[in-house]
Amino acid sequence: MGEFELIGRYFAAAPCAGHGGEVALGIGDDCALLAPAAGEQLAVSTDTLVSGVHFPERADPFLLGQRSLAVAASDLAAMGARPLGFTLALTLPAFSADWLERYAAGLSRMAERCALRLIGGDTTRGPLSLTLTVFGSVPARQALVRSGARAGELFCVGGPLGDAAGALPLVLGQLQAPAELAEPLLARYWSPEPQLALGQALRGHASAALDISDGLLADAGHIAQASGVAIRIERSRVPVSDALRAVHGEAAALQAALAGGDDYILAFSLPGEALAPLQAAGWPILAIGQVLAGQGVQLIDDAGQDITPAVRGYQHFRETP
Amino acid sequence: MGEFELIGRYFAAAPCAGHGGEVALGIGDDCALLAPAAGEQLAVSTDTLVSGVHFPERADPFLLGQRSLAVAASDLAAMGARPLGFTLALTLPAFSADWLERYAAGLSRMAERCALRLIGGDTTRGPLSLTLTVFGSVPARQALVRSGARAGELFCVGGPLGDAAGALPLVLGQLQAPAELAEPLLARYWSPEPQLALGQALRGHASAALDISDGLLADAGHIAQASGVAIRIERSRVPVSDALRAVHGEAAALQAALAGGDDYILAFSLPGEALAPLQAAGWPILAIGQVLAGQGVQLIDDAGQDITPAVRGYQHFRETP
Numbered sequence: 001m002g003e004f005e006l007i008g009r010y011f012a013a014a015p016c017a018g019h020g021g022e023v024a025l026g027i028g029d030d031c032a033l034l035a036p037a038a039g040e041q042l043a044v045s046t047d048t049l050v051s052g053v054h055f056p057e058r059a060d061p062f063l064l065g066q067r068s069l070a071v072a073a074s075d076l077a078a079m080g081a082r083p084l085g086f087t088l089a090l091t092l093p094a095f096s097a098d099w100l101e102r103y104a105a106g107l108s109r110m111a112e113r114c115a116l117r118l119i120g121g122d123t124t125r126g127p128l129s130l131t132l133t134v135f136g137s138v139p140a141r142q143a144l145v146r147s148g149a150r151a152g153e154l155f156c157v158g159g160p161l162g163d164a165a166g167a168l169p170l171v172l173g174q175l176q177a178p179a180e181l182a183e184p185l186l187a188r189y190w191s192p193e194p195q196l197a198l199g200q201a202l203r204g205h206a207s208a209a210l211d212i213s214d215g216l217l218a219d220a221g222h223i224a225q226a227s228g229v230a231i232r233i234e235r236s237r238v239p240v241s242d243a244l245r246a247v248h249g250e251a252a253a254l255q256a257a258l259a260g261g262d263d264y265i266l267a268f269s270l271p272g273e274a275l276a277p278l279q280a281a282g283w284p285i286l287a288i289g290q291v292l293a294g295q296g297v298q299l300i301d302d303a304g305q306d307i308t309p310a311v312r313g314y315q316h317f318r319e320t321p
Numbered sequence: 322m323g324e325f326e327l328i329g330r331y332f333a334a335a336p337c338a339g340h341g342g343e344v345a346l347g348i349g350d351d352c353a354l355l356a357p358a359a360g361e362q363l364a365v366s367t368d369t370l371v372s373g374v375h376f377p378e379r380a381d382p383f384l385l386g387q388r389s390l391a392v393a394a395s396d397l398a399a400m401g402a403r404p405l406g407f408t409l410a411l412t413l414p415a416f417s418a419d420w421l422e423r424y425a426a427g428l429s430r431m432a433e434r435c436a437l438r439l440i441g442g443d444t445t446r447g448p449l450s451l452t453l454t455v456f457g458s459v460p461a462r463q464a465l466v467r468s469g470a471r472a473g474e475l476f477c478v479g480g481p482l483g484d485a486a487g488a489l490p491l492v493l494g495q496l497q498a499p500a501e502l503a504e505p506l507l508a509r510y511w512s513p514e515p516q517l518a519l520g521q522a523l524r525g526h527a528s529a530a531l532d533i534s535d536g537l538l539a540d541a542g543h544i545a546q547a548s549g550v551a552i553r554i555e556r557s558r559v560p561v562s563d564a565l566r567a568v569h570g571e572a573a574a575l576q577a578a579l580a581g582g583d584d585y586i587l588a589f590s591l592p593g594e595a596l597a598p599l600q601a602a603g604w605p606i607l608a609i610g611q612v613l614a615g616q617g618v619q620l621i622d623d624a625g626q627d628i629t630p631a632v633r634g635y636q637h638f639r640e641t642p
Contacts, residue, residue: 024362028547029466030399030531031364031457041345042363043352044440046408046454050447078351087367089410089452119365122452126371131410131443131452133367136352145350210351226349 010100011088016111017118022137023085025119032119034084036137042084043136043143045075051128056172061099063190064130065106070192071213072132073114074264077199078211080144081136083114088121089131114194144202144209149227149269153207155289156275158195158266160241161216163188165260166248177247184243192264201283202268209268215259217309219267220289220297227269230294235301237288258299258309331421332409337432338439343458344406346440353440355405357458363405364457364464366396372449377493382420384511385451386427391513392534393453394435395585398520399532401465402457404435409442410452435515465523465530470548470590474528476610477596479516479587481560482537484509486581487569498568505564513585522604523589530589536580538630540588541610541618548590551615556622558609579620579630 011017012027019026025033036042049068051057069086076083088107092099111118116134149155167189169175170182177185195211202209208227212219216238220231235254244253269291270278278285299308332338333348340347346354357363370389372378390407397404409428413420432439437455470476488510490496491503498506516532523530529548533540537559541552556575565574590612591599599606620629 024461025464025466029468030396031366031402031464033400033459033464034363034365035461036357036363038359042355042357044355044408044454044456045352046410046441046443046452048410048412048443048445048452050412050445053445053447075351079354081352087365087454089367089369089454091369091371091450120367122367122369124369124371124374124450126374126450127448129412129445129447129450131367131369133365133408133410133454135365138354140345140356143346143352143354145346147350 010104011118011121014104014108014118016108016116019117019119023117023119027118027120032085032087034135039140040137041140041143043076043079043081043138044133045072046131046133047072047075048129048131061103062106065103066110066191068130068132069107069110069114069116070194070264072134073116073194073196074192074211076134076136077194077196078144078209078266079136079138080142080199080203080209081138082200083116083196084135084137085117085119086132086134087119090121091124091126091129093126093128110191114196142203144199144206144268146208146210146223146226149208149223149229149291151229151291151293153269153271153291154275154287155220155231155233155291156268156270156285156287157212157216157239158198159284160239161212161263161265162244162253162256162260163241164192164262165256166244166253181243181247184241185247188263192262194264195266198266198283201278205274205278206268206270209266211264212267213261213264215261216267217258217297217299223267223269224295224297228295230292230296230298231289232292232298232300233289235299235307237286239286239288331425332439332442335425335429335439337429337437340438340440344438344440348439348441353406353408355456360461361458362461362464364397364400364402364459365454366393367452367454368393368396369450369452382424383427386424387431387512389451389453390428390431390435390437391515391585393455394437394515394517395513395532397455397457398515398517399465399530399587400457400459401463401520401524401530402459403521404437404517405456405458406438406440407453407455408440411442412445412447412450414447414449431512435517463524465520465527465589467529467531467544467547470529470544470550470612472550472612472614474590474592474612475596475608476541476552476554476612477589477591477606477608478533478537478560479519480605481562482533482584482586483565483574483577483581484562485513485583486577487565487574502564502568505562506568509584513583515585516587519587519604522599526595526599527589527591530587532585533588534582534585536582537588538579538618538620544588544590545616545618549616551613551617551619552610553613553619553621554610556620556628558607560607560609
């Protein structure tokens with residue numbers, strides 16, 4: 001069976017495939033066609049997951065389908081974009097109807113949750129990897145970029161951190177935990193919830209945003225660097241789930257929250273006066289620090305002492321007087 | 322060196338990276354932002370090239386850079402879209418500054434020729450493969466889709482066919498040929514010219530179009546099927562280059578032209594009255610057959626006899642009376 005037919009059978013007919021509205025043309029021609037509404041810009045992001053690098057080689061294809069799309073969709077959330085569609089470039093070592101069906105089912109489940117439609121792609125033979133490119137719509141000049149944070153603002157996150165990193169030893173079979181503790185962590189790893197609604201709600205409020213994929217400290221560093229500011233985070237405010245604490249203990253849980261990626265929770269800067277109205281509207285926003293003049297990222301304890309650990313990928317803190 | 326820095330160093334600084342105009346935001350944030358002009362739709366296509374499957378494992382990275390983008394850009398040509406930008410998802414087994422520099426140089430060369438800017442992507446560790454997603458702009462309802470061919474029209478191509486297929490044994494070192502014959506074939510393989518200008522010129526004239534990637538007969542079959550028509554091709558009109566004929570002989574050259582992909586020449590249907598004005602304007606259009614009522618694809622000789630070979634992927638010809 002040729003590659004062309006492969007795509008045709010499993011993906012053009014998948015529940016997540018489709019067109020209509022802003023997807024003017026879907027799978028089956030040389031290109032898909034997107035028709036953004038007047039005044040809207042198109043947000044675009046590409047993510048690759050490689051077998052044995054980004055997920056275990058024998059990963060369940062349904063879970064992989066969910067996770068591969070969630071990881072990509074999270075970048076739309078980070079821009080405040082409304083989801084439109086995605087393309088899937090799937091490289092498979094061999095044709096497997098079972099694998100494809102289960103992968104497509106997981107993908108479709110996440111696509112439905114994210115309101116994303118599969119609009120095109122490519123299927124090739126080779127070592128297993130997945131490249132998803134997602135598309136969203138955002139009003140011109142309202143996208144949440146990384147470079148807008150200003151000294152005096154709050155630094156916030158959209159939920160508890162570290163669960164996905166804490167799940168990794170469970171995923172790899174290196175650690176056992178009671179089901180009631182393991183389940184919530186594994187769910188965050190295999191089925192992260194891209195914070196798409198939160199991202200859109202933050203438009204016009206947050207001055208800078210991203211989704212945490214490299215870890216809190218490293219990603220706070222990305223906002224600090226892009227915005228030309230410093231960010232100070234208070235250890236006691238870093239949100240950690242009960243399950244993570246129970247499985248790994250307090251210290252390792254905090255380490256996972258600070259340095260673990262893969263949670264795909266939003267981190268953003270917010271003028272102080274915007275916090276209470278957003279929280280009152282029900283958004284799960286936690287202020288965990290401040291934006292300051294200077295550069296780099298600092299972690300402080302309750303006494304205000306600098307306890308910043310060495311973490312790959314973030315710039316050392318330096319506050320300007 | 323982390324993946325993040327990898328991208329940063331070699332691609333954000335590459336000549337093909339950039340923003341401005343319809344690329345509102347380029348590399349460096351969670352998403353790129355495209356701002357199509359009012360009334361324009363966005364054409365999107367994704368192509369993956371896998372080492373050892375789509376190109377030799379030790380392929381020259383400069384040539385691969387050129388080819389990987391040309392293959393993807395050709396889908397924009399096939400839709401009549403004006404090129405805007407592309408994302409690159411690059412999976413590499415190991416960090417190699419030399420490989421990256423040369424790949425980026427080839428990519429940039431082709432990006433300049435195609436007026437495409439690198440707007441984002443992902444770099445990951447794993448078996449060598451490349452997924453490029455290209456973006457173009459096309460006025461609403463003017464894209465060249467596959468489904469518009471009508472009985473009574475001409476079936477046309479944009480240039481000689483089979484050169485890239487004829488180059489493959491040279492690429493693989495299975496065949497030697499004098500440089501003056503080998504060069505033009507190798508150029509068509511490693512540096513195909515996406516017919517972007519021709520595609521845009523065909524808007525408002527061609528009723529259906531695609532770029533030939535599976536071979537003339539198979540791709541004619543795709544138009545026939547999508548449009549619900551039959552296509553009859555005259556063998557004597559199928560254009561074959563002198564170099565291809567000289568290297569492979571008449572019969573093998575024709576076979577390469579009929580069944581070989583990888584030329585990325587446009588094939589399209591055209592009302593008869595549109596042909597002469599387009600040719601007079603200098604477009605390299607060759608009418609090689611007719612669109613008929615019915616289904617499937619037929620190849621005929623000078624006497625009108627059916628000489629259709631068995632080719633994977635095309636539907637058998639059946640003309641309706």
